[in-house]
Amino acid sequence: MSGNFPTCDRDRALRLLEQMIRIRRFEEKCVELYGAQKIRGFMHLYIGEEAVATGVMEQLCPEDAVSATYREHGQALARGVDPGKLMAEMYGKQQGCARGRGGSMHIFDASTRFYGGNGIVAGGLPVAVGLALADRMQNRRNVTACFFGEGAVAEGEFHESMNLAALWRLPVLFVCENNLYAMGTALRISESATDIARKAEAYDVASAAVDGMDVLAVAEAARRAVDVVREGRPYLLECRTYRFRAHSMFDAELYRPKEEVAQWKKRDPITLFVAQMQDAGVLRDEDVRELERRVEREVAEAVSFAEAGNWEPVEDLTRFVYSEKSRL
Amino acid sequence: MSDSAATNKTTYREAIREGLREALCSDSRVFLMGEDVGHYGGCFAVSRGLLEEFGAERVRDTPLAESAFVGAGIGAALGGMRPIVEIMTVNFSLLALDQIMNTAATLLHMSGGQFNVPIVIRMATGGGKQLAAQHSHSLEGWYAHIPGLTILTPATMEDARHMLGAALREPDPVLIFENQTLYPLEGDSPEPASNFDITRAAVRRPGRDATLVTYGAGLHKSLAAAETLAAEGVDVEVLDLRVLRPLDDATIIESIGKTHRALVVDDGWRSGGISAEIAARIMEQAFFELDAPVARLCGAEVPMPYSKHLELAALPQPETIAETVRKLVNKHG
């Protein structure tokens, strides 16, 4: 386990740990706020999957583009979307990153090239292909990272997008977050062939599968993948992970045994990484305390920011259906 | 057209091709993609020759994957390009409906105004060529239901030639519906245009006794009916909507103010169709101008049949339009 550490200095390890803890605490706060009915609508949590967004996002540059799914709070935070604006969006406030018109499932942020949240399973894949096409046609060496769940692999858009990206040699990093369940449908009852990384072969796309609970392993696999993508070839990275919470806030979790969940929780990406750092002797107890305090403050500030925000005047209801003409 | 204008003949198909060529020449961000737009020359031969002229990067053949290449067009638009995506016919656009409606039309709003999508999607529409129920429908009125889209229906040489350029100047998604029966239509070469309008309906034939509100293939059938009726002393105005969304209410209402009678002619289905919307707007905005209830002549409510006589019967024709107008002008409110 500590074998990765020679390549990971203390500062970097602390940054990765902090990012995962930030996502975890933010999500826990969201649960609380959902209970208090401050956040409404569908909400999907990233708890258990933090290592994936954290490890992948570390490999991207500010010029790169990111697209994700309705389960995208973690990607948004890891990408650097302002937590206050993110929280305000979930409150539905005008100060939200999408002025409260998107909500939890539709986080957008132009300043970090975060092209959403998408409520349509697999809907983001063709768009990511197009973003990469624009980069290629304009000779920009950017990467478009596209996150999606293993459920999306059953959709036609996954296959159409893999083919197009390979055919046109487009710099798309496809990141499949395989948490084994699409809502309540297990991978094994929905796919004839369950090895997702291998599906890439059919499209002549390079691929790898990685332990999505091990942030350093994800980071290393993503680094290799991004190297390929930056040379102008797509790549499929399957991150094998697990969601610890229900699919959304409305889910009795009838489809998986409690023991299975307990088993996976033993491989919690945060505890795992803390143990790795301790083994390697690069983590002190006060590090964790300090880091938790900082994150707690940040989350509290995000909540205050959201609370202090205002509702967009109803007179603005029909804005942003068409561009306000001065834009272009 | 002015006397000095060149009176070269062209076709609707060539006019669209000229529009494409001009767009590709004048802006390096523009590219065309779709099934068989390149090596085949376009399934209706619209893009013939463009691959040779502009190369495979900018006249891009795609796999049979409507959802992916429409989505890729959206992404490319977000990334700074000005894609023109061609879908062979409106029927196949249903495989990309998710991207058109759930992404292109919603992104600007969902992102709180951050991400506009300057994409143009062209497709053939309409019946009349005995292609039966999977290649013949007129679903443009259906698309006009969707906020965030602009829906254009070129029916004249000018519109075929110039609507595309104007659409590419829009910051938001524009869908252009080319009625497939119009491709061989001949007419005078349109003059060059700047700041070409894509917001207003146009009166194509002024008249006093009734207004035919129509678009696309319906325009030509309505003009033919108007000729027949003129010989009988009935003088109808023919109004070409040009834009199905947003509808130009003002021009419609102005015409009703003059003729006091309206017949909406639409190849699309009647129930829940654009004709219902137009009738409702006339009722809402010009009820007291009307001398008779608004009439509608629409496509029959069946999947399009193959057999010629049935297909003819399923669509408004000059004869049925004329007959409906006769009844309309004899009605008194």
Ligand SMILES: Cc1ncc(C[n+]2csc(CCOP(=O)(O)OP(=O)(O)O)c2C)c(N)n1
């Ligand atoms: C096209 C489409 N079909 C169905 C749904 C309903 N739905 C929402 S999430 C989901 C499961 C998707 O699972 P997966 O892709 O594995 O992602 P995860 O939720 O596990 O992160 C389904 C079926 C949807 N949003 N979009």
